[in-house]
Each structure stands twice: as C-alpha cells, then as structure tokens.
Amino acid sequence: MSVVGGTAGETPAVPPSPLHAAATHRDAAAHRRVLQVLRRSESGVWRWAGRIAVMLPLTALVFVLAVLAVKAAPAIRVNGWNFLTGSTWNAGSGYGGVTHTDGVAHPIGAEYGAWPLIAGTLQTSAIAVIIALLISVGCAFALTERLPRWISRPLGFAVELLAGIPSVVIGLWGILTFGPFLAAHVYPIIADHMPDVPVLSYFRNPVGHGEGLLTGGLVLALMIVPIISSTTADLFRQVPRLPKEGGEALGMTDFEVANRITVPWVRSGIIGATALGLGRALGETMAVAMIAGSIFQVAPNIYSPMSTIAATIVSKLDGAQTDGTGFAVATFAELGLILAVISVVVNLAARGIVHRTSRLGGPVGRGA
C-alpha cells in the first residue's frame, strides 16, 4: 500500500498523463486485492475472536474453581466434614505456637466450622428473593399494565437506576437510617403481634438495634428488585394482547387476567430473572457485611445479628493473613469454594426449572 501510494504521491504537480492514468488504474487493482486479502483474513480473525470469547467465561469459571480447590486443599483435609456442620470459628493463636494435623501446619487451637455462615447466606438470600419477587412482579405489572406511559417511563427508569447505586452506599444507608428506623418503628409491631407457634415464633422479640438477618435480607431485596423487575416488565410487554382481551371478555377480573394469563405466559422467564437476582444476593458482600451485624451465629430470631460467607470473607481476610502457617487463608479459600458451589448449584437448579416450565406450554391459546 505505502509503496504504491508513494509513487502516486511523488508526482502531484505533474499534469494528468496517460501514463499516470495507467498507474492509478494499477493502484486501484492492487488496492482491491489488498482489501480482498484483508476481508478473507478478517473473517478468520472474527471466527477465532468469537471462539476465544466464547471459551473465556467457561475457562474463567473452571480456573477460579480449580485455584480455589487447590488453595483450599490443606483446609479441606484438616477441617473435614465438620466444616459444613460445625459452629465454631476459632483461628487459634499464632502467639501460642504451631502444630501439625495430617501434615498440615496450623496454629494451636484452630478450629473452623462454617455452618452459621452457610445458613446465614441461605437465609438472607431466601428473604431477599421472596420479598424482591413479590415487589418486582407487582412493580412490573404496574409499569406495563396499570400506569399511564408518562408516569411509568420515569418510574421504570428510576427502578433501573437503583441497580446502579454502589452496594457500599446502600449499606451505609442501611446501617445509619433504614436499620435503626425499622428497629424503632416496624419490627416492634411485627414482633408484638406474632403468636408463639412454630415458624412464626421466629419473628418474636427481641427486635435488637436494626443490624441483623431481616434488615440484611430487606436491603438485599432492594438491591435485586431492579434485576428482577426490569426483566419481568420486558417479559410482560411481550405477552400478546389477544389472550388477555379474551380473558377480559370472559369476565375475568384484572387480577385473574394477571394471575392466569400474563404471569403463567412468562413464568419461565421470571424464574430465570429470579435466579439472576438470587445469584446476586448470594454473593453480595459489602452491604451485608455492614448491616448483618457480623456476629458468628445462626440467628436465634429473624432480627438477630448474623453473618454470611461473603461478608465474613471480606471482613476477616485481612486478619487471616496474619496466620503465618497460611491455614486461615486456606480456610477462607474453602469458604469461597463453598459459596461458588452454592451459586453454581442454584443456577443449575433454576435452569432446570426454566427448562421444565417452558416445556409445559402456556395457558389459553399460547402462541396465538
């Protein structure tokens, strides 16, 4: 290119001649050939870029799990099954000396059982998903079916904006404003009226100071509402008008139309969106670390302080590094591995449900 262009550029002042015309013709032909070669290689480049891009996420997942497993290996060997069921979290004292178990060095007195953290992770996520799902479906329904466009558009935008607020900011709001408000004005009302029967007794006094399981779950719900509601609203917009109008013609109320036609129509999509939200709730770290109370226990009631896997990793990893034997860090890798496995299992389960429900077929006249 540059050589050919160079000869043309050297004679700009010379008036056009037949020779020059021939030269430009040759140039154009060369240019075309180069373009052809580029185009051919371009498709190859694209193909390979695509192949690499599609492999990257899978490779990253396998890599992360493999590295976690390797790093966690000494901890898995020493902690054993007790790590899943035990409720002791004692780093041991590095000042007290080092001992060996199965050839793995660790501080004397080190004993780890992560059950309260596993339970806490599942509890906060369950609360978050139940509440967020109810709010999101209601929100999506209002945005797509009930509200006039001039309200629903800015409202929908505001809901999606919520997803962009950093979790540390939400955590700060939760610990300074939301938690204390709930503990002072909302929780006492719930706690005072709950009968002392199984399940509901979990909601009885004392209500604490606003840092705990329920506050954590509620804040998590707030964080995943945008994920679920924006997807659900998009899904609702895709439900054709005809079956809904048919339902109305048959004398169904608005609620019945929503309950029997709109929601079942997109059920698998809602489950998929919920799985996304659940994934976020399971792994959310900063907000939970700030408002869950960070106490290592299975919450004795729903207001009690507790902690989750992710929150514990972020708040205790610094200290784990002071364990010169590296055993504490290995234990945290094991904790991370458990969280990764929980996330993968949850996602696979959601996928299975989506697969099953999407085969069931819709209600009246699906695909009309």
Add this chain to the structure above:
Amino acid sequence: MTRISRAKRLVPAVIGGAALTLAVALPAGAASVKLPKSGVETPSSGTVSETGSSLLYPLFNLWVAGYNQTYSQLTVQTASTGSGTGITDASNGTADVGASDAYLSTSELQATPTLENIPLAISAQIVEYNVPGVTAHLKLSGKLLAQIYQGKVTTWSNSAIAKLNPTVKLPTLPIVTLHRADSSGDTFLFTSYLSKATPSGWGSSISYNTTVSWPNVSGALAETGNSGMVAGCKATPGCVAYVGISYLTQVLQAAQGYAALQNASGQYVLPSQGSIAAEAASFANKTPANGTISLIYGPAKQGYPIINYEYGIVNSKQSTTSTAKNVRSVLEWAVNPTLGNSATYLAQVNFQPLPTKVEAGSIKQILKVK
C-alpha cells in the same frame, strides 16, 4: 538525645579504627551501617511504601509531611489496609514498611524469620460507653469487663457495676457489647487486658489474639474498624466498646463517655499523658532487643493498663541497598525524639513518645535493615 551524643563520641573511634574494622568486616560481606550525627541517614531519591494499621495511618501521614520538608527526594506512599495486610505485604515485599498494632506472632516469625517489629510510638486504648444520663467517667475493672463480654453482667444497673461506681446513678439499661468484626490489633490489646486481669477466667478460656472466638452474648454487635466502633456505639444506647486512643476526639464529639480502668495495682486510672507515660516507663527496661513485648496491665502504680507499641514491620533483608537505606532513613526520622517522636506529631493523635531506652533499641533494630 543520649543516643546522638553517644554517636558523637563514637565518631573518632570509628574513624580511627576504620582500616582495621574494614579489613575484618568486609570479608564477612556485611558492612555495618552507622548512624550519622543528625540521627537520620540521607535518603536517595526513590519511593518507600507503607501499608497496614488504620490506627497508625493518620500519624504516618503526618510523619510523611514532616519528613518531606527535609528530605523531599524520597516519596513515601501510605495506605490504611489493616495490620494483617501490612504484615503480609512487608514479608512478601509488596510494601517496604508494614504498620501493626500487635507484635508478630510465633507463626509469622516462623514463616518469615527476617521480619523485625520495630516500636515506633506508644498508643493506648480506651473503653467507651453510651449510657444516657451518665456523664462521669465510670470505673471499670478487667474482671468486670470480662464478665460483661461473657454475658454474665447484662445491665448497667447491675450491682457489680454499682459497687465500683457508688456515686453514679446507673439506668436499668441492657448492656450491648461491641467487638471488632475484622481482625484487629485493638482486639488483641483488649483481650490481652481481659486475659491478664482474669488469668483463670478469660485467660484460660478465650485468651488473646487479633480475632478471638467471642462468647455468645445476647444483643452483641460486631463492627468494622475503629470508626465503625464509634459510629456503632453512638447509634446504640447501652453499648460498651474498645477503641484506639487516636479516636478519642471522635468519641468526645459523639458525646460518649470513657472509662477509668483498673490497673494491676488496683487503681482506677484514666488514659492521660501522665498515666500512659508512667505505664510505658515501667516497661522500658523490660523491652527485649526484638521489641516483642505486651505492655498490658503493667506494675506502674498510676499507669493506664492498656497501652502498646505501634510497630513498623520491616523485612531486614531488603532487595536493594538503596531501598534499605531509604527505609532506615524514614524510620530513624520517625523514632527521633526531636523529629517524628516529638509532641508536634504525636499529640495530634494522642500518642506518646518512646522512652529513651526503647528508642535506642528501635534504632538498633532499624540499623539491622540491609
């Protein structure tokens, strides 16, 4: 001051015996570093990085500003990352100086035997509380605090507290214990105090560490960082918490009280310049060459019972001689009683200077860095 004058006296002798010393020292490959008259080696241009303790971080920033007034050729980067990260970074070379409130543990020294913990200044810890209506300084003992943190004393009006504070009208308010969620030098200090005050109680069951297995106490909360402790205590009437003395200003701003703690002689002492210095003096002769000693519950009659050395964690084997010299220069400046250890810097965070004897020991440790 004594150290500098001693160095002055040594100068002729060192020059006189230089030929002999060099002949002996050089084959060993370790030319000994000697402190110049000014007390601070002149650094070459470059960068020294510091990470670690959030308690030492504000002071370190003050130090850097002062240090750069004289030695602008050296850039000192500081970061507040927590003591654990500071120690790890110093041992693997990510940072040149790690800051820690706690001395190195046996396991850390086994992992990296060339690490030095060098005392840089003296800090103390206060026990704060948020008890509405109580304006006086409450008297609290280690035994009582251990009972509170084990859930054996659960209200402020408990007779055990009332007995120590007969003139104070205590409300019938549940006690909410706060402890650190993250691993912390402050937890190390507080649990050391509880352990030493009740060796057969807290000391034998829970003991001391940067994180401990806290007993389950109803309503107990965990907070991250000193600022988290102050904020959490402010939001929670009935709370009791332990925070570094550099946060005293924030505690007072939040209108919370802090306790007079019982020392080993049975006296109830408030943290003050005098009581901290008295406690520090009682440990000056006992501080070993490697700086590793707990300054908790000392014998001083009027000493405040929870004080500690703030440590600079440095690997004595540095990658280059110029980095080693720069690190030495910064630390020599920091422990110098007329420079970094003067009240100009320390008073701003309520820290106290090192006793002369300890400072001489720190200089010896600093000169080991090569």
